[in-house]
Amino acid sequence: MNRQPKYRQVADALRREIDDSTYGPGERLPSESELAKRFTASRNTVRAGLNLLVSEGLITSSQGLGYEVRSHEVFELNASRFENLNFPQSGDAYSTDVTAAGRRPHQTFRVEMQPAPAEVAERLKVEPGSTAVLRHCHRYVDDVPWSTQATYYPGWLVDRAPRLAQPGDIEEGTTRYLAAHGIEQVGYFDEISTRMPTPEEARLLEIGAGVPVLLWQRTGHTADAPARCTITTFRGDLNRMNYEIGDLAARGESL
Amino acid sequence: MNRQPKYRQVADALRREIDDSTYGPGERLPSESELAKRFTASRNTVRAGLNLLVSEGLITSSQGLGYEVRSHEVFELNASRFENLNFPQSGDAYSTDVTAAGRRPHQTFRVEMQPAPAEVAERLKVEPGSTAVLRHCHRYVDDVPWSTQATYYPGWLVDRAPRLAQPGDIEEGTTRYLAAHGIEQVGYFDEISTRMPTPEEARLLEIGAGVPVLLWQRTGHTADAPARCTITTFRGDLNRMNYEIGDLAARGESL
DNA sequence: TAGTGGTCTAGACCACCTC
DNA sequence: AGGTGGTCTAGACCACTAC
Numbered sequence: 213m214n215r216q217p218k219y220r221q222v223a224d225a226l227r228r229e230i231d232d233s234t235y236g237p238g239e240r241l242p243s244e245s246e247l248a249k250r251f252t253a254s255r256n257t258v259r260a261g262l263n264l265l266v267s268e269g270l271i272t273s274s275q276g277l278g279y280e281v282r283s284h285e286v287f288e289l290n291a292s293r294f295e296n297l298n299f300p301q302s303g304d305a306y307s308t309d310v311t312a313a314g315r316r317p318h319q320t321f322r323v324e325m326q327p328a329p330a331e332v333a334e335r336l337k338v339e340p341g342s343t344a345v346l347r348h349c350h351r352y353v354d355d356v357p358w359s360t361q362a363t364y365y366p367g368w369l370v371d372r373a374p375r376l377a378q379p380g381d382i383e384e385g386t387t388r389y390l391a392a393h394g395i396e397q398v399g400y401f402d403e404i405s406t407r408m409p410t411p412e413e414a415r416l417l418e419i420g421a422g423v424p425v426l427l428w429q430r431t432g433h434t435a436d437a438p439a440r441c442t443i444t445t446f447r448g449d450l451n452r453m454n455y456e457i458g459d460l461a462a463r464g465e466s467l
Numbered sequence: 468m469n470r471q472p473k474y475r476q477v478a479d480a481l482r483r484e485i486d487d488s489t490y491g492p493g494e495r496l497p498s499e500s501e502l503a504k505r506f507t508a509s510r511n512t513v514r515a516g517l518n519l520l521v522s523e524g525l526i527t528s529s530q531g532l533g534y535e536v537r538s539h540e541v542f543e544l545n546a547s548r549f550e551n552l553n554f555p556q557s558g559d560a561y562s563t564d565v566t567a568a569g570r571r572p573h574q575t576f577r578v579e580m581q582p583a584p585a586e587v588a589e590r591l592k593v594e595p596g597s598t599a600v601l602r603h604c605h606r607y608v609d610d611v612p613w614s615t616q617a618t619y620y621p622g623w624l625v626d627r628a629p630r631l632a633q634p635g636d637i638e639e640g641t642t643r644y645l646a647a648h649g650i651e652q653v654g655y656f657d658e659i660s661t662r663m664p665t666p667e668e669a670r671l672l673e674i675g676a677g678v679p680v681l682l683w684q685r686t687g688h689t690a691d692a693p694a695r696c697t698i699t700t701f702r703g704d705l706n707r708m709n710y711e712i713g714d715l716a717a718r719g720e721s722l
Numbered sequence: 723t724a725g726t727g728g729t730c731t732a733g734a735c736c737a738c739c740t741c
Numbered sequence: 742a743g744g745t746g747g748t749c750t751a752g753a754c755c756a757c758t759a760c
Contacts, residue, residue, distance in 0.1 A: 217748060227666075243726060254750045259727085267522045267676060269663040275727050276758035286660070292712065399713035405541070406661040406681045406703040408524045411482075421522060424679030424703065426661045433715055448661040448679065455710055457547065458654035460688055472729060498745060509731045514746085530746050531739035728756070737747070 222251050222261030230270055230281055237283030241271065269422035269449065284449060287313065287353065291402060291428070292456040295387050305385060306361075310353055318352040323379045332364045332441045335401075335431045343367050345377050347386070350416065357417045358450060363442040369395065386440075387432075395439055397432040404428055406448060417447050424448040477506050477516030485525055485536055492538030496526065524677035524704065539704060542568065542608065546657060546683070547711040550642050560640060561616075565608055573607040578634045587619045587696045590656075590686045598622050600632050602641070605671065612672045613705060618697040624650065641695075642687075650694055652687040659683055661703060672702050679703040 216224070226247075229235055242250070247258045262279060265271045273279045287310075295305045310317035328336060328344040336344070349361040363386070370377045373393045382389045387397060409417065409425045417425070426446040432439050471479070481502075484490055497505070502513045517534060520526045528534045542565075550560045565572035583591060583599040591599070604616040618641070625632045628648045637644045642652060664672065664680045672680070681701040687694050 219748075224666075245726085254752095256751085257749060260748085262727095263518075267663070268665075273727065274758090275756060276725080278726060288658075291710070397713075399711070399715040399718070401715060401718060402710040402712065403543075403707055404659055404681075404709070405707040406679045408522070408677055408679065410523075411479075422663055424661045424663065426659075431718075433718055435714065435716065438718070452658055452660040454659070455546070455657040456654070457657065458652075458688075459690065460654040460656060461690065463654070463656060463686075463688055463693070474729075500745090509733095511732085512730060515729085528746065529739090530737065531744080533745060723760085724758105725760105726756100726758075729754085731753085732751100734750080735748085737745100739743105739745075741742085741744105 218251070218253050219257050219260035219264070222247065222253065222258055223264040225251075226261065226265060227268075227270065230265075235281050237281050239281050240277075241279040241281070243278060266420070267422045272420050282449070286452045287315075287358070287450055289451060289453050290456070291430075291453050295385075295397075295400075295432075305387070306349075306351060315353045316355075318355065320350045321379075321381055322348040323377065324348070325377070326364075328364055328366075332443075335429075335441045336364065336366045336438045338366050345370055347376070353450075356450070357447070359444055359446045360413075360416055361442060361444045363440055365440045366438070369439060390439065395434055397439055398435055399433040401431045401433065402428065403430075404453065409445075413445060417445070419447055419449075426451055426453070428453065473506070473508050474512050474515035474519070477502065477508065477513055478519040480506075481516065481520060482523075482525065485520075490536050492536050494536050495532075496534040496536070498533060520677075521675070522677040524679075527675050537704070541707045542570075542613070542705055544706060544708050545711070546685075546708050550640075550652075550655075560642070561604075561606060570608045571610075573610065575605045576634075576636055577603040578632065579603070580632070581619070583619055583621075587698075590684075590696045591619065591621045591693045593621045600625055602631070608705075611705070612702070614699055614701045615668075615671055616697060616699045618695055620695045621693070624694060645694065650689055652694055653690055654688040656686045656688065657683065658685075659708065664700075668700060672700070674702055674704075681706055681708070683708065 226241065235241055244255050244258050244262070248255045251258060262271070262273070266273060269282065271279050271281055289309065294309065306319070307317045324346045325343055326346040327341045328338060330340045332344070333340040333342065338344070344367060345365040347363045351358045351361065365376050373390055373395060375382055375389060376386070390397070405427045406424050407427070409419050413419065413425055426448045428444040428446065430442045481496065490496055499510050499513050499517070503510045506513060517526070517528070521528060524537065526534050526536055544564065549564065562572045579601045580598055581601040582596045583593060585595045587599070588595040588597065593599070599622060600620040602618045606613045606616065620631050628645055628650060630637060630644060631641070645652070660682045661679050662682070664674050668674065668680055674680070681703045683699040683701065685697045
């Protein structure tokens with residue numbers, strides 16, 4: 213006998229049909245009532261099954277339209293080269309990378325003075341709750357929300373690099389601006405994790421159910437002390453990161 | 468007026484109470500029927516709200532027991548040092564790392580000859596579908612499923628390092644074994660992404676709804692050619708990766 | 723206006739856990 | 742035995758999108 217609950221059978225059957233392209237990316241699924249007929253189930257049961265697929269990230273739903281198979285197109289970010297002064301580039305690293313991929317970057321910007329959150333204070337080696345400069349970006353690619361980025365700078369650094377605390381973009385990129393003021397970042401400590409978005413993040417990034425976020429936390433160090441802590445929140449369905457370690461001459465196409 | 472649907476109000480209220488520790492990690496929530504009374508809603512509506520929190524990864528449910536606030540304990544993996552021959556360690560990198568953290572590692576193991584999947588073949592620079600050796604691990608930490616790891620080696624490599632194709636662990640670690648046979652990996656290309664688990668992955672890693680996986684794909688290169696491609700699937704709630712780039716002397720506690 | 727998904731209810735029965 | 746969550750139904754009404 214079939215031990216699976218009916219809504220799982222519905223989900224499994226549809227998942228299989230999505231996998232073997234009976235329903236391809238971007239295509240619409242039959243309506244709930246049609247599926248109810250097909251599976252001899254109530255509309256609520258079919259909905260439970262569809263809900264599973266939504267939370268697996270396989271389909272999306274929109275009122276009045278129906279269910280659609282999700283299509284993916286990922287953007288690859290090279291974290292080893294990103295912001296690396298050895299790889300010459302002009303302007304800020306994000307715009308450069310996106311433009312190089314033939315896409316159109318766009319960002320909104322905000323600067324605040326904020327007490328450093330505990331996690332950030334620890335990495336910046338400052339007292340928890342001490343004032344830090346927060347530079348916050350909300351980034352889009354071709355008008356699709358892509359990521360948010362929050363960078364905290366310790367208070368002592370602002371005395372030496374005052375433009376950090378002023379609103380408005382720093383055209384040459386903050387890494388270069390800091391380097392020009394004698395604050396050179398010689399090492400990075402990167403931490404990467406994943407989780408489901410908070411409702412706030414889901415709103416900002418226009419994430420539907422079933423899509424996790426990819427969290428990238430980078431602490432930039434001078435020879436003496438940590439200089440900044442950047443927390444980037446990516447839409448997990450649209451982004452992938454990579455690192456190059458050691459000698460990759462054999463891989464070809466090195467820069 | 469309140470425009471939010473009732474099940475969202477339920478979810479928001481409970482989420483707030485979890486955030487401010489009215490219900491702390493590991494604690495039980497009131498039962499569905501109690502919540503139904505409290506919110507003047509039907510049991511089904513309350514369930515919809517609880518379901519939201521489950522798929523956000525905030526709570527888990529178990530039949531006969533109730534809903535419990537999830538507690539997190541993450542394991543940190545240093546991907547820059549992992550498998551790096553410059554950092555001396557004995558045995559395989561995973562056991563070393565886990566033991567160093569005071570936890571108990573355990574793994575099951577499997578070796579197969581398999582046609583290389585397209586994605587892997589591309590990275591190994593072999594014909595898609597050509598035979599590769601697949602060494603597969605299912606890893607536990609303190610008996611909790613932690614990650615699965617699949618490493619593909621191109622066919623040509625097995626002639627020079629025959630133990631790769633034999634079942635059973637390679638005690639000194641495959642990286643060392645290969646190096647001893649003149650196949651030294653001098654560079655790594657790492658790719659990191661996230662998504663919701665497939666049902667198969669959810670089963671293997673005992674992942675409940677609302678927990679994404681963290682995917683780590685490492686291609687190891689010799690001076691001449693790619694030598695292997697490792698795909699690691701982590702439980703996203705239990706793992707975090709980090710990379711050290713450049714000079715981190717200022718961070719202290721190096722090595 | 724017709725069809726789609728979104729919300730909500732009331733009630734039934736089952737499966738699992740604890741006592 | 743009694744409480745918990747898990748599954749399922751039938752039906753109502755609302756909100757959005759298309760034509």
